[in-house]
Amino acid sequence: MSLLKVNNLKVYFPVKHGLFSRVKAHVKAVDGVSLHIEPGETLGLVGESGCGKTTLGRSIIRLIEPTSGTVEFDGEQITELSGGELRSSRRKFQMIFQDPYSSLNPRMTVGQIIGEAIDIHHLAANSVAKEARVQELLKAVGLDPIYAQRYPHEFSGGQRQRIGIARALAVEPKLIVCDEPVSALDVSVQAQIINLLKDLQVQKGLAYLFIAHDLAVVEHISQRVMVMYLGKVVELADSQKVCREPKHPYSQALISAVPVVDPDSKRQRIILPGDVPSPIDPPTGCVFHPRCPVAEARCKVESPALREITPGHWAACHLAK
Amino acid sequence: MGQFLIKRVLHMIPILLGVSLLTFLLLDLTPGDYFTALENNPQITKERLDQLRAKWHLDESWYVQYGYWIKNLWFANGKLGDLKSQWNKEADGRVWRVIKHAVMPDFGDSLQYKQPSSQLITLRLWNTFMLSLMAMILAWGIALPLGIWAAVKKDSWVDRSCSGIAFLGLSIPEILLGLLALMFAYSTGWFPIGGVESDMYYGVDEWSIPRLMDRFHHLLLPAAVLAASSLAGLMRQMRSNLLDTLRAEYVTTARAKGLGEGWVIYKHALRNAINPLLTIFGYSLAHLLSGAFIVENVMSWPGLGRLTLEALQQQDYPLVVAAVLMATALLMAGNFVADLLLAWSDPRIRLEK
Numbered sequence A: 001m002s003l004l005k006v007n008n009l010k011v012y013f014p015v016k017h018g019l020f021s022r023v024k025a026h027v028k029a030v031d032g033v034s035l036h037i038e039p040g041e042t043l044g045l046v047g048e049s050g051c052g053k054t055t056l057g058r059s060i061i062r063l064i065e066p067t068s069g070t071v072e073f074d075g076e077q078i079t080e081l082s083g084g085e086l087r088s089s090r091r092k093f094q095m096i097f098q099d100p101y102s103s104l105n106p107r108m109t110v111g112q113i114i115g116e117a118i119d120i121h122h123l124a125a126n127s128v129a130k131e132a133r134v135q136e137l138l139k140a141v142g143l144d145p146i147y148a149q150r151y152p153h154e155f156s157g158g159q160r161q162r163i164g165i166a167r168a169l170a171v172e173p174k175l176i177v178c179d180e181p182v183s184a185l186d187v188s189v190q191a192q193i194i195n196l197l198k199d200l201q202v203q204k205g206l207a208y209l210f211i212a213h214d215l216a217v218v219e220h221i222s223q224r225v226m227v228m229y230l231g232k233v234v235e236l237a238d239s240q241k242v243c244r245e246p247k248h249p250y251s252q253a254l255i256s257a258v259p260v261v262d263p264d265s266k267r268q269r270i271i272l273p274g275d276v277p278s279p280i281d282p283p284t285g286c287v288f289h290p291r292c293p294v295a296e297a298r299c300k301v302e303s304p305a306l307r308e309i310t311p312g313h314w315a316a317c318h319l320a321k
Numbered sequence B: 001m002g003q004f005l006i007k008r009v010l011h012m013i014p015i016l017l018g019v020s021l022l023t024f025l026l027l028d029l030t031p032g033d034y035f036t037a038l039e040n041n042p043q044i045t046k047e048r049l050d051q052l053r054a055k056w057h058l059d060e061s062w063y064v065q066y067g068y069w070i071k072n073l074w075f076a077n078g079k080l081g082d083l084k085s086q087w088n089k090e091a092d093g094r095v096w097r098v099i100k101h102a103v104m105p106d107f108g109d110s111l112q113y114k115q116p117s118s119q120l121i122t123l124r125l126w127n128t129f130m131l132s133l134m135a136m137i138l139a140w141g142i143a144l145p146l147g148i149w150a151a152v153k154k155d156s157w158v159d160r161s162c163s164g165i166a167f168l169g170l171s172i173p174e175i176l177l178g179l180l181a182l183m184f185a186y187s188t189g190w191f192p193i194g195g196v197e198s199d200m201y202y203g204v205d206e207w208s209i210p211r212l213m214d215r216f217h218h219l220l221l222p223a224a225v226l227a228a229s230s231l232a233g234l235m236r237q238m239r240s241n242l243l244d245t246l247r248a249e250y251v252t253t254a255r256a257k258g259l260g261e262g263w264v265i266y267k268h269a270l271r272n273a274i275n276p277l278l279t280i281f282g283y284s285l286a287h288l289l290s291g292a293f294i295v296e297n298v299m300s301w302p303g304l305g306r307l308t309l310e311a312l313q314q315q316d317y318p319l320v321v322a323a324v325l326m327a328t329a330l331l332m333a334g335n336f337v338a339d340l341l342l343a344w345s346d347p348r349i350r351l352e353k
């Protein structure tokens, strides 16, 4: 049984105009996304900036209220939980944020930040046990336990991201949504954090929804990869398949943009014409057609469904074979 | 901490010196002096006026006057005799009394009241202090909860009405508001006009309940006028700060932990949103003092501001300088308190240097 099952999830943000805020339009940040994640698995999620990755990640764990669709986690309908039920369920799914600077409360010590989660879910019998647990968590993410007394501003970006990971681990979750956890960090530190996440996954059997816009990073950590464009899933398959033989023209363009080490590579960089269209007023038919190098007449009118092109390889394109 | 305090106090000295020097310069630039008004008096001869001016060094240039003023702070003529008479006055605590008289700076007697300026100021200072304190309590006590409410219920009718009121509050100047308040007091008769208390309590025990109530009654309207101006700004500030921190990522982190929304707002958003307001606290003291200056004059509240204005009109320079210095010291004390509050509330700020 899947750990997480997301079915036709939509998140529309109303765009307000003027003082009396009549709702005029909607940003279709996530538009009918379905996915599943198995226990202990990593699903990579890639796509250009603004395609709705963060919104999807947050709406799955209801940090943003979805407009419609269902999320089933560990046999529980997350989308139907009441406030109190949701809060106690939060122990099972956590999030690591993109910005390690702003995601830690500057006025709390590291010990307080990590300890708060333990308190909320009553995971320690007393304050001594809690402190021991905090120290253990800090050690688990490769930090000195004495750092519990310090404040976030005393740490480097990489160290803060480790604190963020320790904080997420504190409640022993089964799934962690990692929203670009390394894109704010130096390249050298990125590798350390990725390896830490991988190690922790093996030790604790964690599942990740790993968001990034850097395909190289995602390929390295994920079993399967999902490509998003303008709020929709355009391709979903094993990470090898997506990276070696992408089926969707958008994925092909994304992959061609990844720098390759092999100098003899015949790969040609595909430059997409134009910009990402506004998610307020997405194009008709296939949302990608205005920028698609191979678009046909029917792409303008007919929206392609996500279909299984080869076994386990899904793409939303009329022309994919 | 102790070192920090000493440093701050030492920093005050050059500032106070500079302010007093500037005051002398500005007084010199205004035409005439305290005795100009007497020139038209036929009973006072030109020689007598010259004598008087010489006595107060008003015939000298301003920096010489300033020099005399500095010297007289601690070494006025006849200080020794003064100390001797203090010693001889009474046996009890005579050592303490003499030390006090030797150390306390003497700002000179007011020309119009013929009383020590410091004495006059202490009397009035209390009134200004009460007015400012009450205004502050009113402003902060109303602005903070309203600002929080408006932020939490962003774009609701609460938020909109608060914005409307704030806009009104920001656009009406204190003078006009003071006059409106006077009209209001006059037409309804609900509030007394001017003064700190009714005449009938003259001589009644200072701390008797009816007298205190009467003082409070007198205080309420001027304090409300004074509070109104800072209230609007404060409320908007509170609202926007809280909106900022509510949007901050660590607030989302707290929600992700499973913390209840009330706690999220209080513990994570509000406490961080209050921080910038503590800096404003110091400045708001400055604002209150200048506001008090206007309100005191419009609403006849016998405070420091009114005293200063009267002294200025009379060109009663010892009183003017003493009053200005007092106001400066108050401002610096306000900033000092703001610094302490900030350091106490924000672990990123440490009191150093």
Ligand SMILES: Nc1ncnc2c1ncn2[C@@H]1O[C@H](COP(=O)(O)OP(=O)(O)OP(=O)(O)O)[C@@H](O)[C@H]1O
Pocket (backbone or CB within 6 Å): A013, A014, A027, A028, A029, A047, A048, A049, A050, A051, A052, A053, A054, A055, A056, A213, A279
């Ligand atoms: N609270 C909001 N109100 C209105 N629009 C929003 C809101 N949050 C996100 N959006 C819009 O939804 C779309 C998707 O945003 P999202 O942050 O999910 O993108 P992203 O893929 O995470 O981008 P990035 O790679 O830059 O992080 C964007 O067009 C964004 O402007």
Ligand SMILES: [Mg+2]
Pocket (backbone or CB within 6 Å): A053, A054, A055, A179
């Ligand atoms: Mg994002």
